[in-house]
Amino acid sequence: MHAASAFAAAPYGAGTHHEGSMSGKLMNQAVGLARLAQRRPVKVIAVTSGKGGVGKTSVSVNLAMALAMAGRETLLLDADLGLANVDVMLGLQPGRNLGHLLAGECGLEDLLLDAPHGLKVIPATSGTRRMAELGTAEHAGLIRAFSDYARPLDVMVVDTAAGIAESVTMFSRAAQEVVVVVCDEPASITDAYALIKVLSREFGVPRFRVVANMVRDAAHGRQLFETILRVTDRFLQVALDYVGAVPDDEHLRRAIRRQRAVVDAFPGSRAAVALKNLALAADKWDVATGSRGHLEFFVERLTGTPAALEA
Numbered sequence: 001m002h003a004a005s006a007f008a009a010a011p012y013g014a015g016t017h018h019e020g021s022m023s024g025k026l027m028n029q030a031v032g033l034a035r036l037a038q039r040r041p042v043k044v045i046a047v048t049s050g051k052g053g054v055g056k057t058s059v060s061v062n063l064a065m066a067l068a069m070a071g072r073e074t075l076l077l078d079a080d081l082g083l084a085n086v087d088v089m090l091g092l093q094p095g096r097n098l099g100h101l102l103a104g105e106c107g108l109e110d111l112l113l114d115a116p117h118g119l120k121v122i123p124a125t126s127g128t129r130r131m132a133e134l135g136t137a138e139h140a141g142l143i144r145a146f147s148d149y150a151r152p153l154d155v156m157v158v159d160t161a162a163g164i165a166e167s168v169t170m171f172s173r174a175a176q177e178v179v180v181v182v183c184d185e186p187a188s189i190t191d192a193y194a195l196i197k198v199l200s201r202e203f204g205v206p207r208f209r210v211v212a213n214m215v216r217d218a219a220h221g222r223q224l225f226e227t228i229l230r231v232t233d234r235f236l237q238v239a240l241d242y243v244g245a246v247p248d249d250e251h252l253r254r255a256i257r258r259q260r261a262v263v264d265a266f267p268g269s270r271a272a273v274a275l276k277n278l279a280l281a282a283d284k285w286d287v288a289t290g291s292r293g294h295l296e297f298f299v300e301r302l303t304g305t306p307a308a309l310e311a
């Protein structure tokens with residue numbers, strides 16, 4: 001099914017249901033199909049920003065939630081290892097987090113939190129640990145955890161930390177798509193440029209998708225994008241694509257106070273409509289050719305180690 005028609009066929013709020021009143025035989029068939037489906041390629045989208053406070057986590061949470069609402073099997077990974085806040089934004093209470101997984105104290109399944117509309121969330125640790133500090137055993141644990149993820153999955157959205165910490169570069173390099181969120185502040189523009197420069201020159205990321213957040217109107221968003229495009233075109237060898245803009249909208253702040261995604265709490269608001277349009281665009285991005293399916297490629301690119309050697 002074409003991506004756009006899949007969105008139309010599964011309106012926001014519909015979700016997907018695999019169980020229900022199926023007979024045992026049908027259930028077995030469904031399980032078999034689900035196993036097959038597990039091997040389908042997974043789209044991994046890293047959301048990043050350079051500067052903090054520009055709406056990176058809001059975009060991550062709402063992009064993931066909108067995809068889940070449209071029926072995509074979606075996982076939201078909070079990879080902000082220093083300042084985790086996806087769980088707070090969604091009112092979730094994590095018992096365990098990525099830190100426990102890295103310490104080998106639990107598996108990925110033990111971390112999964114259920115957000116509305118079937119969205120699954122992996123919470124980060126609120127500590128100061130950095131990916132670069134991981135030891136060999138932790139690396140192997142991380143690889144095994146992601147390689148063993150057995151549920152059907154279409155998209156994984158990764159909310160990275162702000163800045164150019166090594167965790168940001170690692171996750172962005174490993175993802176197929178890097179979304180850079182900017183707003184109309186000089187520091188946001190310069191930091192986004194600095195991030196794109198490092199990711200492209202040092203880590204070979206060839207393409208970036210830009211989202212303009214907290215804008216007055218569509219023209220304002222486009223103008224922000226063109227400001228960055230002018231500099232990247234002049235100094236860097238990268239492709240920059242404009243995904244769209246999210247207006248400054250009180251509904252988004254109100255949703256955050258209620259610990260809900262705005263696409264869920266106020267689906268008709270301007271911010272929610274814009275964020276659902278971003279999800280619609282993201283749903284059409286091709287999964288890179290050459291991906292072998294599921295999360296193995298992501299794990300390999302994350303750690304630079306073939307998953308087959310580690311698993």
Ligand SMILES: Nc1ncnc2c1ncn2[C@@H]1O[C@H](COP(=O)(O)OP(=O)(O)OP(=O)(O)O)[C@@H](O)[C@H]1O
Pocket residue numbers: 049051052053054055056057058059083085161162213214215246247248249250252253256271
């Ligand atoms: N489109 C918007 N309309 C109105 N307010 C917004 C919008 N986007 C973000 N905000 C406001 O900006 C604040 C910061 O947003 P968010 O936490 O998503 O940013 P961040 O870039 O992830 O920050 P950090 O890097 O510190 O985690 C939100 O609490 C909200 O008040």
